[in-house]
Structures are given as structure tokens and as C-alpha cells.
Amino acid sequence: MQFESCNNTLTARAFAPAHITGFFQIHDHNEPMKKGSTGCGLVLDGGVYTTVTTGNNVEITEIFLNGEKVSGDTSKSVIESMTELPVKVESISDIPIGSGFGASGAGALGTAYALNHALSMEYTSMQLNDIAHVAEVKNGSGLGDVAGQAHGGILVRKTPGAPSIALTDQIPTREREVCCVVLGKLSTGSVLGNKDMVKNINAAGKEAMKKLLEKPTASNFMLCSREFTMKTGLAGDKVMEIIETAEASGVIASQAMLGNAVFSIPSVTCAQELVDLFSEFGEVHRFRIRTGSIRIV
Structure with a gap:
């Protein structure tokens, strides 16, 4: 109209x-x-x-x-x-x-x-x-x-x-907390314009999808995401340091694609511990998974 x-x-x-x-x-x-x-x-x-x-x-x-x-x-x-x-x-x-x-x-x-x-x-x-x-x-x-x-x-x-x-x-889920630490900006176009990078992304993405569908859970999603990050080489040194530091504390973290940021879905008992860990690297943002969608306000 x-x-x-x-x-x-x-x-x-x-x-x-x-x-x-x-x-x-x-x-x-x-x-x-x-x-x-x-x-x-x-x-x-x-x-x-x-x-x-x-x-x-x-x-x-x-x-x-x-x-x-x-x-x-x-x-x-x-x-x-x-x-x-x-x-x-x-x-x-x-x-x-x-x-x-x-x-x-x-x-x-x-x-x-x-x-x-x-x-x-x-x-x-x-x-x-x-x-x-x-x-x-x-x-x-x-x-x-x-x-x-x-x-x-x-x-x-x-x-x-x-x-x-x-x-x-x-993947069925309750509205669990998501913790993120942001390091800066990353140009989507700079990555998608690199043919070799796209080839690596597609190979790793195909494998990640296969593994996720074998076990469609939130925890396996985090595992598949972290493995994807490792295989594509998209993460910078600081992102990798955060992911490895989180893993040493027993928490699975991964890179937000395509961005210079790290995210994780912590358990209720370790959420504050993860926030403290992330805060050593940058500004921490705390959200929840939203099961709804777009709305007029």
C-alpha cells in the first residue's frame, strides 16, 4: 500500500x-x-x-x-x-x-x-x-x-x-544467561571477501552442523562453535586468550561470528565467576536468550 x-x-x-x-x-x-x-x-x-x-x-x-x-x-x-x-x-x-x-x-x-x-x-x-x-x-x-x-x-x-x-x-531452551566480552569491531566484508577464508569457513561450518545435529543441545552448540572458531582461524590472539582462559576454568566460550567478541552460556552457579573472568579482558555484557522475536513498541 x-x-x-x-x-x-x-x-x-x-x-x-x-x-x-x-x-x-x-x-x-x-x-x-x-x-x-x-x-x-x-x-x-x-x-x-x-x-x-x-x-x-x-x-x-x-x-x-x-x-x-x-x-x-x-x-x-x-x-x-x-x-x-x-x-x-x-x-x-x-x-x-x-x-x-x-x-x-x-x-x-x-x-x-x-x-x-x-x-x-x-x-x-x-x-x-x-x-x-x-x-x-x-x-x-x-x-x-x-x-x-x-x-x-x-x-x-x-x-x-x-x-x-x-x-x-x-534447539529447545529456557531463557538462559549469555555473557559476552567485546574487544572491538570487525568488518564482515573484510572476511567474506577473502576466498581462502570462505573456503575454510565452509569446510568447518559443514562439519560443525553435522556434529550439532547429532546432538542438538545448547552445550553441544557451544562446543561446535568453539571448534569452528579454532578451525577457521577467524579469532585474533586476544579472543583466543579469552577462550583458553575460560576453558581452563571449566567454561566453554567461543567467538561471536563475525565479530571481535567472545560469548558463553554459563551455568547458574558459575555465571558470576565467568563475568569476573571476562572483565579482566574488556567490557562485559550480560543478556538472556530471547525465545520471542520482533515487536511493535
Whole structure:
């Protein structure tokens, strides 16, 4: 449903959760709907709150993240696929940016859902999820986060592509705590553009998926993720030091893909111990696994 004119200021707000990928395989395709990744990751209760505003007072499309104007190419692609109206997008993130938490996917989803609500459009949730996925792959900002964010929990992506065509399954779980330590940013494009790295990723990702499906549990997901990290060589020295230090304390930790961060799902009895350990390396973030998904707020 397109609006040729708008006499009033229309606004809406949506929340989309963070997503951490533990391991993955890259599946390239000329069609954005069929391009993506397979693998497994978990959805967090932290994420991105996105407010969209359109109407007479909005003359050009602008994207703001945590109060600062950004290029926001992925969110702009979402807008362009839904309306010709200029839109102001204001996103507030309570998750690290550029560190493997799926912030761009969350922003794209929030933009799509909020815009759909603000303009009283008639898109279904699946259609909005697909719009966000296509925007992600077209702009090289992600491959599989949107599928996870659209479902929640610990999602196994068995086939690649947009949420409406990807075959997925879930590992049943309660909303357990997830502890993360963030060291800095890592460019997704710099990794995905390296052919040798992609070959290593796909070989390790295929093996990780096979082992996970033999025992689909949260603890085995962490084991498969850590093994994937070791085999791909994606982790820097500091990330490896954190993972090895955690292992020496009896805790399985892994790298958040693709980011310069480490995550773990601790037991209730050792959560504080893990936070203390992580805090020696950087800022610690504590979340819970979110079994729900995107919502209008």
C-alpha cells in the first residue's frame, strides 16, 4: 500500500533482538532471496529500538544511530523497497555495534516493522523479514542474522536464503544467561571477501552442523562453535586468550561470528565467576536468550 502524500506526521517504533552466530557456512547466489548462510546462533533479549517518522516535516531520508547520523545503507534499502516517501529513522542500540551481534539486521527489521505500522501498510511478518534479509545481503552487512532474529531462541539454519524459504529448526531452551566480552569491531566484508577464508569457513561450518545435529543441545552448540572458531582461524590472539582462559576454568566460550567478541552460556552457579573472568579482558555484557522475536513498541 503506497502513500502519494501525507498530511500528518506519522511515527512508529519497533524492537528487534540481537543475534550471535556460533558457526556458519556461506551460500552465494545471484538472487538475494536465495543468498545467505546456514549455521546456528542464539537470539538475545538485548537489541535495537527503531523509530521511524514520515510526513510533512520529513523532507529527506536520514538514518540516526544512538543520536549520530550514519549512512545506514541497509535501512535505506528497506525504506526504498517499501515507500517513495522520505523517512527519518532513529535507532537506539543496547548491544555493541560491529561486533557480531547482528545490529544491522536488527536495525533493518525494526525499520521494516515500524514503517509498515506507521504507514498502515499490509505486509505480513514474513514479507517484512524477507525485505530485511534482502537489504542485508545486498549491502553486504549480513547473511543469516535476520532468519535468527525473526524466530528467536537457538535457531538452526539448515538451508540458506530469506526467512520465507530457509529451512530452520530450533534447539529447545529456557531463557538462559549469555555473557559476552567485546574487544572491538570487525568488518564482515573484510572476511567474506577473502576466498581462502570462505573456503575454510565452509569446510568447518559443514562439519560443525553435522556434529550439532547429532546432538542438538545448547552445550553441544557451544562446543561446535568453539571448534569452528579454532578451525577457521577467524579469532585474533586476544579472543583466543579469552577462550583458553575460560576453558581452563571449566567454561566453554567461543567467538561471536563475525565479530571481535567472545560469548558463553554459563551455568547458574558459575555465571558470576565467568563475568569476573571476562572483565579482566574488556567490557562485559550480560543478556538472556530471547525465545520471542520482533515487536511493535
